[in-house]
Amino acid sequence: MDTCIRGTVPKIYTKKGDKGMTSLYNGKRVGKNNYIVHTLGKLDEFNVRIGAIKILLGNETDIYKQLEEVQHNSMRMSSVIATPGSKKIEIKDDLEKKLEDLINYYSSKLPPLRNFVLPGGNETSIRAHFARVQARECERFISGLHEPNPKIQKYFNRMSDYLFVLARWFSKNDDIHK
Numbered sequence: 001m002d003t004c005i006r007g008t009v010p011k012i013y014t015k016k017g018d019k020g021m022t023s024l025y026n027g028k029r030v031g032k033n034n035y036i037v038h039t040l041g042k043l044d045e046f047n048v049r050i051g052a053i054k055i056l057l058g059n060e061t062d063i064y065k066q067l068e069e070v071q072h073n074s075m076r077m078s079s080v081i082a083t084p085g086s087k088k089i090e091i092k093d094d095l096e097k098k099l100e101d102l103i104n105y106y107s108s109k110l111p112p113l114r115n116f117v118l119p120g121g122n123e124t125s126i127r128a129h130f131a132r133v134q135a136r137e138c139e140r141f142i143s144g145l146h147e148p149n150p151k152i153q154k155y156f157n158r159m160s161d162y163l164f165v166l167a168r169w170f171s172k173n174d175d176i177h178k
Contacts, residue, residue: 025082036081039141043078046138047071049131053166056124063166066102070159077152081145091151099158106165110172117164121171128167135160 016022021029022037030037050067057064073095080089119129139156142148 039081040078042138042141043074046134047074049134053127080149096154096158099162103162103165106169110168125167125170128163132160132163
């Protein structure tokens, strides 16, 4: 079942975008080829990739809960990007630190890296690698925004590292995460 953040969407279709225009969250109309819209699309793809990992995990696992938080953070960051200049939506200061703590935790449980890692291993691992690549793409798009948010940039920079470590974790624990 899909999970909703909050609120109600009265109608799925509005017909307002039929001519190639869309509205940002602040109401400003822009072309669907606008850079902000492309960036939001990349974050949307990222969120789907995280959801694809979650479906392979039990929803009571720590990693499932971590990834659920990642999705909520990503949605909040999308709202910030879609509302240029607004100060109403805040991004917490410690999000990249939380990721660093998780990276350090999982890394401490893994053998040291001695060579490059070829993506693969198992389904959960490869999905984590796909999400890692998507996080890097998000980071590149975010960096190209007119006024990139430094908190969002740092978060996605750490995110790709977190997902890399998770991919290794899933490969190591193949018998648990198939």
